[in-house]
Amino acid sequence: MSTVRNLTVAALIALTPGCATGPNSVQESELAGYRARNLAVEEKNPGLAAGLGLLPGGGSFYGRAYGFGVVNLLLWPLSIFWDPVSGHDAAELINYQATRAHVASLKKHDMDELDAQLESDAIDVKRYTLDKRRIDEKYNL
Numbered sequence: 001m002s003t004v005r006n007l008t009v010a011a012l013i014a015l016t017p018g019c020a021t022g023p024n025s026v027q028e029s030e031l032a033g034y035r036a037r038n039l040a041v042e043e044k045n046p047g048l049a050a051g052l053g054l055l056p057g058g059g060s061f062y063g064r065a066y067g068f069g070v071v072n073l074l075l076w077p078l079s080i081f082w083d084p085v086s087g088h089d090a091a092e093l094i095n096y097q098a099t100r101a102h103v104a105s106l107k108k109h110d111m112d113e114l115d116a117q118l119e120s121d122a123i124d125v126k127r128y129t130l131d132k133r134r135i136d137e138k139y140n141l
Contacts, residue, residue, distance in 0.1 A: 044091035063086065
């Protein structure tokens, strides 16, 4: 009876969408916008993450989901049904977070330079306002 229960649990786990959650639809759209503007950062390769998901726990470990990596290692070879997807999703979420941080850093740098120009009277308030709008349009989606 315990063998049937174990197989049932393994089958239910195999049918779940994966252990690591990826970016939600809003985040995916935002990441696509950053990619279109060449502002995206790829810290993790989603294709590599999916490929590593075929190895015992590889996708989860690559996606920094170490606890799930151990579980997938223990459930291998069944985990090859969900770990490639989990690895891909985790890599995309890592890339989204890295991109958001990168864009925030770039925008802060540009705004700091603009503020310094205003403070040193290198530009007037009108020029500051126009340049600030340009910076906002460049980094905000």
